[in-house]
Amino acid sequence: MRDKQSPRLRALMAAGAVVLATGTAVVAAGAPASAAVSVHRVQLCAKGSYDADITWSDGLRSTAVHRGKCETFNVWGTGGYTIGGFRDGGRTHFGIAKVSAPRGGWQATSPGRKYSAEGTTKAPRVVRWQ
Helix, strand or coil, rough: CEEEEECHHHHHHHHHHHHHHHHHHHHHHHHCCCCCCCEEEEEEEEEECCCCEECEEECCCCCCCCCCCCEEEECCCCEEEEEEEEEEHHEEEEEEEEECCCCCCCCCCCCEEEEEEEECCCEEEEEEEE
């Protein structure tokens, strides 16, 4: 026997299904590179001919951002970080640019930042646009 659901519950369930379906599409597509990055977060886009990543001051690394993609990360720790890349099919890691922490370190209210790892493995560069 099927339980009757209130119209309000059915509406909430339908809205939840729409949000879930939309959320899955947004996650798969990623946030647009033009959107602002929230506080205490860093967005890295790999626009060069290599995958890129962030190495935090304690030596931990973010996941690799694959060519043509953007990923957003929480700032890890209060120290600076290095934006790097991979050559030789991901076997060799190299640093591109060091980002110094502000005086007093990264705080929970520190503005978000966006970087783009560009160029080639022979001439890599990092561009900041937020």
